[in-house]
Amino acid sequence: MRGILASSIALYAASSALGALIPYSDLKARGYSTPLADCLQTAGLDPVVEGDAAYATDSSPFNLRLPWKPAALVYPRDSRGVSAAVKCGAKTGVKVNARSGGHSYAAFALGGEDGHLTVSLDDLRTLSLSGTKGTFGAGNHLGDVALFLWENGKRALAHGTCPYVGIGGHAGQGGFGLPSRAWGLLADQITSLEIVTADGAIRTASKTQNADLFWAATGAGASFGIITSFTAETHAALDSIAFAYNFDGYGAARASEGLQAWQAFANDPVNKLDTAVGLQIHVNPGSSPSGVVFSVSGVYYGVDEATVNSTFAPLLEKLGTPTSTSLQKQDWITSVLYLAGVNTTAQLNTTLAPDTHDTFYATSTFVPEAAPMNQEASDALFEYFYGPGANTSVAWFAIFDLYGGGDSVIARADKDTNAFDARDALYSIQYYGTIPASVSDADGIAFIQGMKTAVESNQPETQFKEYVNYIDSTYTAAESHKRYYPTHTDKLKTLKDKYDPKRVINFPQDF
Numbered sequence: 001m002r003g004i005l006a007s008s009i010a011l012y013a014a015s016s017a018l019g020a021l022i023p024y025s026d027l028k029a030r031g032y033s034t035p036l037a038d039c040l041q042t043a044g045l046d047p048v049v050e051g052d053a054a055y056a057t058d059s060s061p062f063n064l065r066l067p068w069k070p071a072a073l074v075y076p077r078d079s080r081g082v083s084a085a086v087k088c089g090a091k092t093g094v095k096v097n098a099r100s101g102g103h104s105y106a107a108f109a110l111g112g113e114d115g116h117l118t119v120s121l122d123d124l125r126t127l128s129l130s131g132t133k134g135t136f137g138a139g140n141h142l143g144d145v146a147l148f149l150w151e152n153g154k155r156a157l158a159h160g161t162c163p164y165v166g167i168g169g170h171a172g173q174g175g176f177g178l179p180s181r182a183w184g185l186l187a188d189q190i191t192s193l194e195i196v197t198a199d200g201a202i203r204t205a206s207k208t209q210n211a212d213l214f215w216a217a218t219g220a221g222a223s224f225g226i227i228t229s230f231t232a233e234t235h236a237a238l239d240s241i242a243f244a245y246n247f248d249g250y251g252a253a254r255a256s257e258g259l260q261a262w263q264a265f266a267n268d269p270v271n272k273l274d275t276a277v278g279l280q281i282h283v284n285p286g287s288s289p290s291g292v293v294f295s296v297s298g299v300y301y302g303v304d305e306a307t308v309n310s311t312f313a314p315l316l317e318k319l320g321t322p323t324s325t326s327l328q329k330q331d332w333i334t335s336v337l338y339l340a341g342v343n344t345t346a347q348l349n350t351t352l353a354p355d356t357h358d359t360f361y362a363t364s365t366f367v368p369e370a371a372p373m374n375q376e377a378s379d380a381l382f383e384y385f386y387g388p389g390a391n392t393s394v395a396w397f398a399i400f401d402l403y404g405g406g407d408s409v410i411a412r413a414d415k416d417t418n419a420f421d422a423r424d425a426l427y428s429i430q431y432y433g434t435i436p437a438s439v440s441d442a443d444g445i446a447f448i449q450g451m452k453t454a455v456e457s458n459q460p461e462t463q464f465k466e467y468v469n470y471i472d473s474t475y476t477a478a479e480s481h482k483r484y485y486p487t488h489t490d491k492l493k494t495l496k497d498k499y500d501p502k503r504v505i506n507f508p509q510d511f
């Protein structure tokens with residue numbers, strides 16, 4: 001991997017790739033042959049194709065609802081291998097997609113339709129630190145990155161909570177975490193990256209080198225090539241207080257008032273909320289009289305309990321007395337574990353245990369700072385949560401993540417910092433539902449979409465954007481561009497024409 005200085009520490013380069021169980025040459029001898037697989041084999045990339053015993057496992061998506069069948073999967077060991085794979089896709093007319101953690105909600109690393117070439121980055125797992133700059137192979141997952149930084153100088157980055165989410169999709173499309181109001185999205189913390197573009201060229205991109213490509217790849221990364229490594233400016237890891245205020249006694253009306261109070265508190269222009277606060281609302285079915293639990297929670301970095309108590313006193317005056325409260329003082333890595341819902345640092349090392357799967361549909365809403373959710377919309381949303389939501393076998397949750405408010409680094413950055421197109425957001429709402437076998441796909445999807453409709457139909461004057469990392473598998477390309485990149489679509493299309501005129505790297509919602 002390029003860019004690792006002699007003074008840097010290169011810790012572990014673990015391999016979790018499965019790879020072919022039957023060499024492609026053996027399959028070929030048995031009569032199986034395609035131009036793509038032949039090209040990959042000639043390039044030294046033993047492809048996994050249908051017929052190989054590893055194919056079913058290697059092509060299994062995180063979201064089992066979308067089991068696309070790739071034409072082949074490869075596991076290159078370096079950027080040159082990635083380049084060779086991209087060239088084979090281009091030469092044989094097979095569309096190519098990168099897979100980092102494989103957590104795309106639409107399984108777009110498998111193409112989002114049958115017949116693509118998946119370039120799995122499982123073997124690009126180098127991690128290094130040079131001064132305050134960390135460089136990470138694009139096959140690393142968030143848990144591995146957090147653990148490496150902590151163990152090598154107590155450094156940290158703002159990123160999402162799930163250890164198994166890959167840095168490739170996450171940083172390529174944004175990447176929100178609880179410290180993001182202070183440090184920005186993961187994409188904002190990237191200072192340079194190495195990327196293989198559709199022509200097979202291995203390029204370095206930063207604000208000063210291939211700046212247009214860097215702009216596009218930090219926000220719309222999936223469309224512009226295969227990023228092989230990311231370099232990021234890290235931060236000193238901070239102690240924090242994790243807080244949670246649970247309101248089991250709420251019904252719909254009280255919860256709607258709670259949201260109104262929460263967003264006013266978060267967006268107060270006079271008493272600005274400290275950027276060191278990561279703030280959420282969680283709503284999900286649970287053991288409460290109404291069958292639904294509402295909680296306000298988050299992490300306040302670099303402060304003591306007294307500051308947490310005084311900061312949230314005005315909000316709690318409006319929310320009422322919680323049915324339970326928890327305040328937990330923790331060092332940085334304990335906060336990473338807490339947010340991930342795991343207990344030991346070994347659980348952050350994703351090379352030690354396989355990933356899990358789910359069968360789900362999710363979608364999202366960004367609520368703008370300039371147009372917070374109005375009373376009708378929040379009433380309708382919570383009536384939905386506490387009504388149909390209390391009587392469904394879809395295992396759903398909704399998470400409200402504060403992006404803006406106060407001097408949030410996400411919201412105050414120039415709106416064209418990178419391709420991420422929602423710097424005007426006050427908060428995101430993720431609506432997520434695991435669909436059991438007893439519920440049809442269509443009914444499960446419709447149930448989750450009912451949440452978003454409750455908001456949109458009661459606030460029609462607002463053009464709500466959505467978060468591309470919670471990519472909605474039901475969107476057409478046109479709809480997705482409108483939702484994810486409303487002001488950046490034209491520029492992204494122009495850059496796609498420049499870097500990938502033949503649409504070699506491609507998925508159904510691409511430019």
Ligand SMILES: Cc1cc2nc3c(=O)[nH]c(=O)nc-3n(C[C@H](O)[C@H](O)[C@H](O)COP(=O)(O)OP(=O)(O)OC[C@H]3O[C@@H](n4cnc5c(N)ncnc54)[C@H](O)[C@@H]3O)c2cc1C
Pocket residue numbers: 062097098099100101102103104105107108109121138159160161162164165166167168169170172173174175176177221222223225226227228469470507
């Ligand atoms: C359990 C769970 C928790 C999550 N929590 C958060 C959270 O806290 N905050 C948040 O912001 N998001 C969160 N997400 C969403 C997550 O950020 C996205 O699903 C993300 O895109 C996954 O990245 P990946 O590399 O794992 O997925 P993949 O499926 O590998 O990739 C996603 C997309 O990016 C492309 N891609 C992957 N690697 C590269 C690369 N190296 N170069 C170019 N394109 C690439 C793929 O082709 C695909 O289109 C969560 C998702 C899950 C499943």
